[in-house]
Amino acid sequence: MKTRREFLVQSARTTAAAWLVPQALLAQDSQTPSPAPAPANTNPAVQPNPNLAQELRTAAATETIKTTKLTDTIFLLQGVGGNIVCQIGPDGKLVIDSGMAAGTPHLLNALGKLDPHPIRLLVNTHWHPDHTDGNAALHLAGAFIIAQDNTRIRLAAPQYMAVYDLHIQAAPDAALPQETFPDTETLWVNNDEESLTHTPDAHTDSDIFIQFHKGNVIHTGDLWFNGMYPLVDLSSGGTINGMIRGVDQVLALADDQTKIVPGHGALGDKAALQTYRTMLVTVADRVEKLKAQGDTVQQAIAAKPTADLDATWAKGSIKPDTFVALVFDSL
């Protein structure tokens, strides 16, 4: 069913791009560079943290990996980066996401304790470093890497995340997926069927979720920040409406017994994902109304459209004002 929301997505990208161009790049391109310093970026969607990748790497060097058994063959591993899932079995380990490179020794140690089989496959949920920084190390440990087309494209070139004012270098060749796909991919590994499904223009333009059919486990990647306002990475083609559509795809496949692993936060289930979906739609609808009545992004933030939600959802790294601005700019 088409909604009004869907028709708004295309124009949203153009709007977003307008303010996502960093001041520094504009200055470099200028024919007549001004000696005056560039004005501070006052866009409320920016939570500057240019050292974020380094901070995560430092934290990962001494991280403790918490392992949770989801089924007899599927495990959740949680460290500093995004949530990692490992399926064990006679075909070797299938790992979803690789965390931060500095944490790889801890991850390999935790994986080694699950069973004696080698690491065979690594699936990336999307390109962000907290999910792919360990790719090269896992590849060198034996993993063949599979991801959506845009994950490889973005990993292979320098990236800029406007929301953190964060520049990220291109990944080394060993970190790049060996196989990519545009829409869907099916694996038949370890006596289960694994469906990999692209959700366009969601958290980024490279997101997939992974469903283990027999195991009844779904890893949503960063479509879901469990219990938190999520990052919508407009710099990478993310949109709030694409995120909602992606969540709907997962909900359509889940039942009450499905164990649903979010990109960040605690292990969840269908009811928890439904609650998150309601929050996303509520904020999107409220912000859409403010935008439709002519509010600027600053006015929309001043209207505090998430005031009654913040006590529950403002627990993650994305602040309410930032979330409102990201939603506003992606509508």
Ligand SMILES: [Zn+2]
């Ligand atoms: Zn993440």
Ligand SMILES: [Zn+2]
């Ligand atoms: Zn992400």
